[in-house]
Amino acid sequence: MTDTLLSVTGLTVHRGPRRILDDVSFTLGRGETLALVGESGAGKSTIAAALMGLLAGQAKVDGAAVFDDVPDLLALREKAWTGLRGRRLAMIFQDAGAALNPCYTVGSQLTSVLRRQLSLGRADARAKAIALLESVGLNDAAARMSSYPHQLSGGMQQRVMVAIALACDPDLLFADEPTSALDVTIQAQIVQLILDQTRQKGASCIFVLHDLALASQSCDRIVVLYAGQVMEAGPSGTVLRDPRHPYTQLLKSCVIEIGTADLDPPQGSVPGYDDLPAGCRFASRCPRVLPRCATQRPPLEKVAGRDLACWNPEEAE
Numbered sequence: 001m002t003d004t005l006l007s008v009t010g011l012t013v014h015r016g017p018r019r020i021l022d023d024v025s026f027t028l029g030r031g032e033t034l035a036l037v038g039e040s041g042a043g044k045s046t047i048a049a050a051l052m053g054l055l056a057g058q059a060k061v062d063g064a065a066v067f068d069d070v071p072d073l074l075a076l077r078e079k080a081w082t083g084l085r086g087r088r089l090a091m092i093f094q095d096a097g098a099a100l101n102p103c104y105t106v107g108s109q110l111t112s113v114l115r116r117q118l119s120l121g122r123a124d125a126r127a128k129a130i131a132l133l134e135s136v137g138l139n140d141a142a143a144r145m146s147s148y149p150h151q152l153s154g155g156m157q158q159r160v161m162v163a164i165a166l167a168c169d170p171d172l173l174f175a176d177e178p179t180s181a182l183d184v185t186i187q188a189q190i191v192q193l194i195l196d197q198t199r200q201k202g203a204s205c206i207f208v209l210h211d212l213a214l215a216s217q218s219c220d221r222i223v224v225l226y227a228g229q230v231m232e233a234g235p236s237g238t239v240l241r242d243p244r245h246p247y248t249q250l251l252k253s254c255v256i257e258i259g260t261a262d263l264d265p266p267q268g269s270v271p272g273y274d275d276l277p278a279g280c281r282f283a284s285r286c287p288r289v290l291p292r293c294a295t296q297r298p299p300l301e302k303v304a305g306r307d308l309a310c311w312n313p314e315e316a317e
């Protein structure tokens with residue numbers, strides 16, 4: 001049994017009249033990895049941004065997020081984020097090429113983080129930066145310090161991002177689709193690198209992923225989101241071996257296996273945020289829909305070892 005590092009309760013985000021996240025709750029243990037999965041627009045990146053305090057001024061954020069000894073991340077003012085963001089919570093973005101500053105060398109971007117956050121002197125920061133680049137598998141790390149981002153491949157740029165994110169030994173790392181800009185052969189290497197590095201440091205990690213197969217292989221827990229609501233959440237083995245929510249079942253059926261005969265793509269699409277039903281947001285596409293689903297939102301309840309929000313769940317497989 002791990003102790004809890006992050007506990008999110010009732011996270012709700014409005015952008016104007018649109019309720020982008022609706023009462024999202026989940027927990028993450030210390031040293032655990034968690035995957036946020038769901039179709040594009042489900043609100044995965046918004047969860048990460050809200051928990052990193054990056055939505056201020058853009059959206060109305062309600063709910064609570066207890067993080068270690070911080071009573072509520074969602075209530076922090078910008079000044080209170082100093083010493084937390086980049087230090088105890090860090091982020092790896094989708095596209096390292098866009099996230100790294102093209103005007104500064106890899107070395108100067110890494111050492112500036114180390115000097116600012118850890119107050120290291122110039123020589124110590126340089127030595128630690130080289131060690132970090134070595135630890136993320138960058139060949140010839142000392143020489144790479146003077147490279148500009150455009151002189152590196154996409155995979156190498158993402159390794160640098162991992163080094164920067166882990167520079168201050170954060171307790172929690174967000175990896176927002178960290179491999180979506182990379183070739184498929186490099187993707188698995190980068191996911192493995194992030195997992196190895198976070199495990200080695202005893203950190204927790206929240207992966208934002210589209211890929212259910214990758215989530216099941218790499219993460220301890222999984223949160224399945226649909227149009228801003230949690231449909232099902234729990235240990236990834238339990239949820240994916242025996243999905244009880246029709247939406248999780250649908251996602252699972254979309255994982256393509258070599259050798260299967262025909263593709264059977266799901267029908268319909270995620271509803272627009274301007275036109276949402278009062279009840280379950282998946283109701284219009286659900287094969288097990290009941291009349292009450294459109295009008296009454298199912299509560300997230302403990303069912304068979306996971307949290308489930310469904311009036312008419314699948315039977316055990």
Ligand SMILES: Nc1ncnc2c1ncn2[C@@H]1O[C@H](COP(=O)(O)OP(=O)(O)OP(=O)(O)O)[C@@H](O)[C@H]1O
Nearest residue numbers: 015020038039040041042043044045046047210273
């Ligand atoms: N800056 C923004 N301004 C207005 N709406 C936004 C903004 N960012 C996101 N949204 C909206 O919020 C909803 C959730 O978006 P979000 O990016 O969190 O989803 P996601 O699940 O991460 O999608 P993807 O997998 O495509 O990255 C979408 O309807 C999106 O259009």
